[in-house]
Amino acid sequence: MAVKFPSRRPTLLSVVMLGALSLSLTDCSRKSPKMLYGSNCGICHHSGDGMPGSVPPLVGRIDKIASTPAGKQYLANVLMNGVSGPITANGQPYNAEMPPFRYLKDDEVAQILSWLSARGTTQPAPEFSAQDIAAARANRISSGRVATERETLNKTTPLP
Numbered sequence: 001m002a003v004k005f006p007s008r009r010p011t012l013l014s015v016v017m018l019g020a021l022s023l024s025l026t027d028c029s030r031k032s033p034k035m036l037y038g039s040n041c042g043i044c045h046h047s048g049d050g051m052p053g054s055v056p057p058l059v060g061r062i063d064k065i066a067s068t069p070a071g072k073q074y075l076a077n078v079l080m081n082g083v084s085g086p087i088t089a090n091g092q093p094y095n096a097e098m099p100p101f102r103y104l105k106d107d108e109v110a111q112i113l114s115w116l117s118a119r120g121t122t123q124p125a126p127e128f129s130a131q132d133i134a135a136a137r138a139n140r141i142s143s144g145r146v147a148t149e150r151e152t153l154n155k156t157t158p159l160p
């Protein structure tokens with residue numbers, strides 16, 4: 001399909017506008033983990049400290065939970081399936097609903113979790129790969145079941 005320009009050559013203005021458009025598209029595909037966290041998680045988990053009584057804190061806990069393979073798997077599972085059920089975090093009870101984030105790419109979820117993990121005290125901070133997330137994505141379960149699996153995990157490896 002041919003696009004007809006009013007004049008034969010695109011005007012300087014349209015060239016500048018195209019340039020600006022491609023620049024902003026590049027920016028979109030290169031969001032930093034901090035930006036990804038801010039636009040997807042911050043509304044509930046705030047700076048990472050959560051909201052007392054309703055949303056659990058993440059900073060200082062993700063690194064500890066991710067220190068075991070089962071814990072890492074649990075976290076990837078939460079991001080792909082959500083979690084809903086009574087849970088205890090830092091000794092405080094929570095009973096709300098965390099939605100799944102399947103619309104984010106594996107790599108984006110891995111970046112967010114690695115970034116949160118790096119903000120804890122565990123050295124070296126556990127890191128997440130896109131493969132860790134892809135494995136959880138392939139295993140679609142209910143958010144209630146994720147909470148049940150958390151309870152089981154908590155018995156063998158107490159979660160912070």
Ligand code: HEC
Nearest residue numbers: 040041044054055078083084085087089094095096097098
């Ligand atoms: C709409 C609010 C909301 C948003 C947005 C949200 N969460 Fe949550 N998240 C929650 C709630 C509420 C819980 C606790 C669920 C429960 O009580 O069972 C939770 C739990 C979690 C847990 C499990 C913690 C534990 O101790 O087991 C992780 C990990 C987590 N969220 C990470 C994230 C990340 C990363 C993002 C962004 C990609 C995010 N959340 C976005 C509300 C939210």
